[in-house]
Amino acid sequence: MTPLILQRLIALPYLILGGWCLLAPHMVERLTLNPAYQHLSATSALLLGCFGAQAVLGGLFIWFSRWTRTTFGVYAIALLPFFGFNYWFVYEVPIFNRWMALDFVSNAAMLGLSLWGWRMMGRSETGAPVS
Template sequence: MTPLTQQSAPAAISSARAIARKLQVLQALIFLGLGGWCLFAPHTVERLALKPDYQHLSATTALLIGCFGAQAVLCGSLMLVAHFTARTFLVFGLLASLPFFVFNVWFVWVAEMFTAWMLVDFAGNLSFLLIGIVGWRLLRDETEPT
């Protein structure tokens, strides 16, 4: 097979679209996995992620962590069925991940409320940024639907 740059334009776009779709599914699975964990096992998440001084293990914390997980599951589900364009990847990669980086920095390293397990969340957020940039680069030459 010839390198992507030497393929005909339609084949290169088709190949780029296929790779972008796989990245989109990967991103959705990360949301579904981590969100599902928060939704279905909120106290496990609380025990592992929060330092003991900040754990309440109450119905209220289960509700709040579960709501966070439900939003992530919703987002992951939409990612599975949506048609991502270059702009979609860029928005998810940059605009959607930056507030989470601020959250991670503040509550992990400044307020020191979270354990090292919160680095799993940080890794997920980093993957969103990287997938967003790579997806945008793959699709930036594709014509967007109107």
């Protein structure tokens, strides 16, 4: 496993889930929002589509950028608030339903991959064997 492969694995949730929001916004809305919060309108489709487009754009930047050890570390730290978001809007203010587990699992995987990349890049900078 190389840092580039880890980086590209980090990009995949953005490309896959963002693409889903972009291409099938009403399906995402029906599956992830509790019924009381569903609008299934042209406006909600537009907003989810815009969200998806931004996610795909982010995924493309992750895929094609050159990451350093600092990038992996900062990205890991930047992911932490999303766990609070997932908890809050699934359990405290239940706008989202259990399908948000997809987001949680994706965030957890990206966090693990980021920490792995950070550690791997640190070893390569010190000349230690990378595994």
